[in-house]
Amino acid sequence: DKGIMENLKIRLQSENIYTYIGHVLVACNPYKWLKIYEESIMKSYVMQSRIDIAPHVFATAEAAYRSMITEEDNQCIIISGESGAGKTEASKQIQSYIAKVSGGTEGVDRIKKVFLESNPVLEAFGNAKTLRNNNSSRFGKYFILKFNHFGCPLGGVISNYLLEKSRIVRPGKMERNFHIFYQLMNSQYKDKFGLTNAENFDYLSVSECSTVDGMNDKEEFGVTLAAMKNVGMSTNQIQAILTLLAAILHLGNLKFKSKQIEGSEGCELVPSCRKSLNKISE
Numbered sequence: 001d002k003g004i005m006e007n008l009k010i011r012l013q014s015e016n017i018y019t020y021i022g023h024v025l026v027a028c029n030p031y032k033w034l035k036i037y038e039e040s041i042m043k044s045y046v047m048q049s050r051i052d053i054a055p056h057v058f059a060t061a062e063a064a065y066r067s068m069i070t071e072e073d074n075q076c077i078i079i080s081g082e083s084g085a086g087k088t089e090a091s092k093q094i095q096s097y098i099a100k101v102s103g104g105t106e107g108v109d110r111i112k113k114v115f116l117e118s119n120p121v122l123e124a125f126g127n128a129k130t131l132r133n134n135n136s137s138r139f140g141k142y143f144i145l146k147f148n149h150f151g152c153p154l155g156g157v158i159s160n161y162l163l164e165k166s167r168i169v170r171p172g173k174m175e176r177n178f179h180i181f182y183q184l185m186n187s188q189y190k191d192k193f194g195l196t197n198a199e200n201f202d203y204l205s206v207s208e209c210s211t212v213d214g215m216n217d218k219e220e221f222g223v224t225l226a227a228m229k230n231v232g233m234s235t236n237q238i239q240a241i242l243t244l245l246a247a248i249l250h251l252g253n254l255k256f257k258s259k260q261i262e263g264s265e266g267c268e269l270v271p272s273c274r275k276s277l278n279k280i281s282e
Helices: 002-013 039-043 057-071 087-101 106-126 179-185 217-230 235-251 271-281
Strands: 018-021 024-027 140-147 153-161 256-261 264-269
Touching (some): 002 018, 024 057, 039 087, 057 087, 087 106, 087 140, 106 140, 106 153, 106 179, 179 235, 217 235, 235 271, 264 271
Antiparallel strands (some): 018 024, 140 153, 256 264
8 A cells, every 4th residue: 555655655764663553553663773682672562552652673572571470371473574674683682581580580581692693693504695685594494482480481492494405505696604604714614624715715705705795604604603502502513513514614625537447427526626635534
């Protein structure tokens, strides 16, 4: 409807990015950070009805959380939109709100930390720069958070599905592979795994883009590594994952040429790839 679109445009221009259309909360991405997620603003939505306070993702989180406690019934929040619309950020804000307003003990606080820290891990391994979005989720995700009768989180499950696996071997022109490859390329493990720079690895160089404006891959790796530890991964598990990632990059550099073997079609490794093969074998 033209009237709705015009209204959304006017509100966006005045930095009111949230609007109710019936029971649906519409969010317009302003493509800049607004000071609307501070703790003081969170507190203003606690125990408030959605009709008595300005539209906000916190209001949606509050309604779902409070209904779950008072009605003792499961709640579901569906977040939908185009690439770059802000779905990932909306889910993170909902998690942050619930973590803040739900009560807890030391054990509960640990659970909250785990499900909040899962985001950097998911984004490192599942997000990539596309032509439309520098941090695009290339997979679907479904969070299930479990609470007791007092509204304290007990744990959760994250289901991932439809990961864009084709991106690993052939990201699009001027896009990037998954963030974790570039993070590892700029990490303290670079020399250990025989990693030089993105231009020397086919899986990364094919897109002709290896950096993202405003994104420091070295710093992001530190965040990812800390998050992996905080969600409960052991040092051995983390080392195994990083080793596998490096092996994947070296595998991408293997090239083969056809060869007739006793009248049958076969192939052999191009001699120049021997170094990559040795690194994979390590």
